[in-house]
Amino acid sequence: MxxxxxxxxxxxxxxxxxxxxxxxxxxxxxxxxxxxxxxxxxxxxxxxxxxxxxxxxxxxxxxxxxxxxxxxxxxxxxxxxxxxxxxxxxxxxxxxxxxxxxxxxxxxxxxxxxxxxCSGGVIVSRDGSVKTVGDLSGKVVAAQTGTTYFENVKKVPGIKEVKNYPADTDARAALTSGRVDAWVSDRFVAKTAMEANPAGMKLGDFLFVERxxxxxxxxxxxxxxxxxxxxxxxxxxxxxxxxxxxxxxxxxxxx
Structure with a gap:
């Protein structure tokens, strides 16, 4: 489907x-x-x-x-x-x-x-183990194609792989299904997702702030x-x- x-x-x-x-x-x-x-x-x-x-x-x-x-x-x-x-x-x-x-x-x-x-891109993980920019080193990270989240994740040194998805909901699903270690998205989008699934995601630090x-x-x-x-x-x-x-x-x- x-x-x-x-x-x-x-x-x-x-x-x-x-x-x-x-x-x-x-x-x-x-x-x-x-x-x-x-x-x-x-x-x-x-x-x-x-x-x-x-x-x-x-x-x-x-x-x-x-x-x-x-x-x-x-x-x-x-x-x-x-x-x-x-x-x-x-x-x-x-x-x-x-x-x-x-x-x-x-x-x-x-x-x-x-x-x-005004908002910014935040790091989201399932258990809170990936919280800071430094924690992204060696990890597989999901973000939406064509977004500032994807572009900023690509700039972080040491990331194992950046997986891009056509929709942000696909990137989020990759995290919740365990296919990636972290998801980077808008702070408020992440908050909304966490309200719907409080046990499945933990909010980390800002990767960047934007207007x-x-x-x-x-x-x-x-x-x-x-x-x-x-x-x-x-x-x-x-x-x-x-x-x-x-x-x-x-x-x-x-x-």
């Missing part, structure tokens, strides 16, 4: 990327249409995930609140993580919100908005500016705090 599920996700990504192109639009063009096209992964709880047939999560509800402030309607696209920024550059949607950490390399390809939360933001096509400053303004309003009126505490039990905005 898992193989079929992953095949369906992969096919959905292919079909999404082969669909008729939606040209990158300025803020005025989006306002004229009345609807913004948003893209996310849908496999990354508590930030973006499927609850039955409904897309939900902290980033999903936050994005919808921001769009409401902008006076727009929204349409969601859900597809594989590594296809999101590529599709944005190819003008297939207006904005991506999927826990992308701001990096120098990504900033060359897309325009990031103001960060909507996380939405992204628009390079040069689309009108849309980025409007998004930042609406996000600031959502952060000021109590909506952000309520959503953050609902999903993470704390305020996760960047200090």
């Amino acid at each position: 898992k193989r079929l599920k992953h095949l369906a996700i992969a096919l959905a990504a292919v079909f999404a990327c082969s669909a008729p192109q939606v040209m990158a639009r300025t803020l005025d063009e989006i306002k004229a249409d009345g609807k913004i096209i948003l893209a996310t992964e849908g496999l990354y709880p508590p930030f973006n995930y499927m609850q039955g047939s409904k897309l939900t999560g902290f980033e999903v509800e936050l994005a919808e609140a921001v769009v409401k402030k902008m006076g727009l309607k929204f349409e969601w696209k859900s597809l594989s993580f590594d296809a999101l920024l590529a599709g944005l550059r190819q003008d297939r949607w207006d904005l991506v919100i999927a826990s992308f950490g701001i990096t120098e390399e990504r900033s060359k390809a897309v325009l990031f908005t103001a960060p909507h939360y 996380v933001a939405s992204a628009v096509k390079k040069g689309n400053t009108s849309l980025a500016g409007a998004w930042d303004k609406a996000l600031a309003e959502v952060m000021a009126d109590g909506t952000y705090k309520a959503l953050s505490e609902k999903y993470m039990k704390e305020d996760v905005r960047c200090k």
Whole structure:
């Protein structure tokens, strides 16, 4: 079943990327249409995930609140993580919100908005024996393809092997099934997983800290500016705090 599920996700990504192109639009063009096209992964709880047939999560509800402030309607696209920024550059949607950490390399390809939360990659093991960066030496470590977690794990000297997986849930499953010694993921994702399986995982140290933001096509400053303004309003009126505490039990905005 898992193989079929992953095949369906992969096919959905292919079909999404082969669909008729939606040209990158300025803020005025989006306002004229009345609807913004948003893209996310849908496999990354508590930030973006499927609850039955409904897309939900902290980033999903936050994005919808921001769009409401902008006076727009929204349409969601859900597809594989590594296809999101590529599709944005190819003008297939207006904005991506999927826990992308701001990096120098990504900033060359897309325009990031103001960060909507700060977190970082943490080390997770089954019994707590792999806790620090030093503990990763000689170990097999799992991380999701195309993420800052995977890129940062690769930089750690002495690791026996880095195994990359198409979805973060696959990387986590590799840990819980004993196929790897550690899993590196977002702190809040790891906390959520541990709440569901408290006896099966132990949280270790941060591997790195990062700011996380939405992204628009390079040069689309009108849309980025409007998004930042609406996000600031959502952060000021109590909506952000309520959503953050609902999903993470704390305020996760960047200090």
